[in-house]
Amino acid sequence: MTSAYFDLIRIRFLMMLAYRVNYYSGIIIYAINIGAYYFTWKAIYGNAQTLAGFTVDQMTTYVAVSWMARAFYFNNLDREIANDIRDGSVAVQMTRPYNYLLVKMMQGFGEGLFRLTLFMFPGMVVVSLIFPVELPTDPLRWVLFFVMIWFSFLINSQLNILTGLFAFFVENNEGLMRMKRVAVDLLSGVVIPVAFFPFWARTVLEWTPFPAITYLPSSVFTGRMAGAEAWQALLVQAVWFAVLIVPILVMWRASRRRLFVQGG
Amino acid sequence: MLAIDVSDLRKQFKVQKNREGLKGALKDLFKREHTEVAAVKDISFQIPQGEICGYIGENGAGKSTTIKMLTGILVPTSGKILVNGYVPYKEREEFVRGIGVVFGQRSQLWWDIGVIESFRLLRKVYRVSEADFRARLDELVETLQLQELLNRPVRKLSLGQRMRCELVAALLHQPSILFLDEPTIGLDIVVKTEIREFLKKLNREHGTTILLTTHDLQDIEALCSRVIMLDDGRIIYDGGLDELKDRWGKGREVQFQFNDPVAIADLSRLTEGLEVRWSKENELTAKVWIPRELNVSEVLSRVVGTKDISDIKIFETNTDEIVREIYQSGSAAAPVGSVSP
Numbered sequence: 347m348t349s350a351y352f353d354l355i356r357i358r359f360l361m362m363l364a365y366r367v368n369y370y371s372g373i374i375i376y377a378i379n380i381g382a383y384y385f386t387w388k389a390i391y392g393n394a395q396t397l398a399g400f401t402v403d404q405m406t407t408y409v410a411v412s413w414m415a416r417a418f419y420f421n422n423l424d425r426e427i428a429n430d431i432r433d434g435s436v437a438v439q440m441t442r443p444y445n446y447l448l449v450k451m452m453q454g455f456g457e458g459l460f461r462l463t464l465f466m467f468p469g470m471v472v473v474s475l476i477f478p479v480e481l482p483t484d485p486l487r488w489v490l491f492f493v494m495i496w497f498s499f500l501i502n503s504q505l506n507i508l509t510g511l512f513a514f515f516v517e518n519n520e521g522l523m524r525m526k527r528v529a530v531d532l533l534s535g536v537v538i539p540v541a542f543f544p545f546w547a548r549t550v551l552e553w554t555p556f557p558a559i560t561y562l563p564s565s566v567f568t569g570r571m572a573g574a575e576a577w578q579a580l581l582v583q584a585v586w587f588a589v590l591i592v593p594i595l596v597m598w599r600a601s602r603r604r605l606f607v608q609g610g
Numbered sequence: 611m612l613a614i615d616v617s618d619l620r621k622q623f624k625v626q627k628n629r630e631g632l633k634g635a636l637k638d639l640f641k642r643e644h645t646e647v648a649a650v651k652d653i654s655f656q657i658p659q660g661e662i663c664g665y666i667g668e669n670g671a672g673k674s675t676t677i678k679m680l681t682g683i684l685v686p687t688s689g690k691i692l693v694n695g696y697v698p699y700k701e702r703e704e705f706v707r708g709i710g711v712v713f714g715q716r717s718q719l720w721w722d723i724g725v726i727e728s729f730r731l732l733r734k735v736y737r738v739s740e741a742d743f744r745a746r747l748d749e750l751v752e753t754l755q756l757q758e759l760l761n762r763p764v765r766k767l768s769l770g771q772r773m774r775c776e777l778v779a780a781l782l783h784q785p786s787i788l789f790l791d792e793p794t795i796g797l798d799i800v801v802k803t804e805i806r807e808f809l810k811k812l813n814r815e816h817g818t819t820i821l822l823t824t825h826d827l828q829d830i831e832a833l834c835s836r837v838i839m840l841d842d843g844r845i846i847y848d849g850g851l852d853e854l855k856d857r858w859g860k861g862r863e864v865q866f867q868f869n870d871p872v873a874i875a876d877l878s879r880l881t882e883g884l885e886v887r888w889s890k891e892n893e894l895t896a897k898v899w900i901p902r903e904l905n906v907s908e909v910l911s912r913v914v915g916t917k918d919i920s921d922i923k924i925f926e927t928n929t930d931e932i933v934r935e936i937y938q939s940g941s942a943a944a945p946v947g948s949v950s951p
Contacts, residue, residue, distance in 0.1 A: 349734050350731065350734035357720065357727065357731060360723070435716055438713060438716050438717075438718045440682065440702070441682070441683065441711040442706060442735055443735060443736060445703070
């Protein structure tokens with residue numbers, strides 16, 4: 347059975363590879379995004395040496411690393427689940443001896459692995475040649491970073507699953523999915539680091555899972571959080587991961603009772 | 611042993627009620643009204659192992675809902691289900707290892723990857739050993755002639771090719787019960803026949819219990835020893851197909867083409883004492899209805915001897931007509947001898 351889950355990862359990886367145009371355009375899109383943010387931030391900094399404790403170089407590194415982390419944790423599980431529910435193919439999934447949500451997770455992981463190895467690594471090489479990106483030399487920090495983006499993937503996928511499962515309860519959850527997407531990009535710190543938010547907003551955000559997705563791993567990787575603070579960031583992620591399991595289980599149970607397959 | 615044991619099975623859905631007009635729409639925004647709709651109303655039936663049973667009924671009669679409860683997809687509102695000794699929705703993951711399901715309108719293969727990749731993945735999902743998988747796949751590929759299709763991605767298959775692959779996918783793990791929801795929908799007659807033959811063989815050689823829903827009564831005639839007919843969530847007939855025909859079959863109709871104009875009264879006099887009914891189509895054509903008990907030859911001999919006839923056609927009521935009439939009347943209980951054609 348475990349081998350079946352591994353196979354799902356492998357198959358998704360192969361499927362991503364099958365669409366070559368998507369792959370090449372993906373690299374370009376990531377490069378453009380990083381470039382655009384780099385120049386925007388340069389303009390915002392002007393003559394200032396630091397903003398909210400970030401130097402220009404730290405900010406550049408932060409942007410590059412955040413986008414690269416996003417490449418790994420980002421997936422469309424919400425949309426895939428909502429589509430399965432809407433077109434009724436979730437029924438077929440229920441006739442299989444596996445856990446539907448775990449299967450989805452594995453597919454998302456296959457996608458993440460694909461982007462990590464084929465977008466993130468070559469992309470990072472290109473970006474560090476063009477822009478002044480400072481990568482850490484401490485191997486522990488690298489290890490910690492990879493553990494943390496694994497949690498980013500888990501937490502982001504959990505949010506996606508929750509949003510996707512809403513399709514059981516509402517007729518159209520398109521709006522919700524869009525809202526979630528914007529919320530994740532904005533509040534997790536991809537667009538603006540959480541340190542730039544006003545104090546009250548930061549306090550509120552600390553009680554949401556969003557910063558755990560991008561802000562915490564990127565801060566640890568760029569060295570803004572170190573030592574005990576870094577370990578605490580990891581703990582926060584682990585706690586969010588555990589906490590989010592509860593609503594998913596509740597919702598999944600409720601959906602099984604509510605499930606009626608659309609279109610007969 | 612019973613393969614499927616269902617008693618007082620019921621499924622109710624909550625359906626959203628949309629109120630009319632702008633005011634209604636605004637009200638709906640804050641408080642939704644729901645109505646309860648029962649799709650399956652307290653049905654009971656038993657299917658022994660090794661039987662092929664047809665499950666028929668009009669669109670919306672509750673066929674698919676029943677299948678979905680039997681396969682563990684839907685949770686019933688009330689009643690008892692036991693399939694293969696399991697309560698489907700409770701021990702779903704364990705239970706589905708022993709069944710195969712094909713939905714004619716939904717693919718269970720992975721769209722983007724080669725057919726064989728899908729099969730390999732299913733092998734792992736169902737924990738089939740490599741040797742069993744090989745043997746089973748070879749057998750299925752041989753009977754369904756899939757050799758050339760195995761490496762093609764599913765999206766490039768025709769419907770008939772896909773359907774045959776779906777059957778293989780549902781049977782790789784040797785299920786003892788196979789559920790088919792409209793397996794022949796949209797297929798051409800050649801593929802339909804192939805699939806029917808295959809299912810018969812499967813039932814004969816492996817003793818697989820098969821429950822299929824269909825709108826094509828030829829499927830039923832070719833395969834099923836038993837039919838369960840559903841109407842508006844209730845079972846209106848459960849028994850053999852021949853019995854259904856006997857009970858509902860209304861005899862035959864014979865059409866005569868005469869060379870000279872005839873009168874109904876004239877013809878009725880000829881068949882006096884026989885319980886037949888004449889009707890006139892036009893000046894030269896008349897039809898006679900003959901009940902099942904009566905011999906057609908008896909009527910023919912009386913007419914042919916006296917009238918100049920250019921053509922005779924005999925019509926047997928077919929299953930399609932019988933079923934259409936049952937659907938229309940909504941009950942299979944009424945004896946049909948009294949109904950006039």
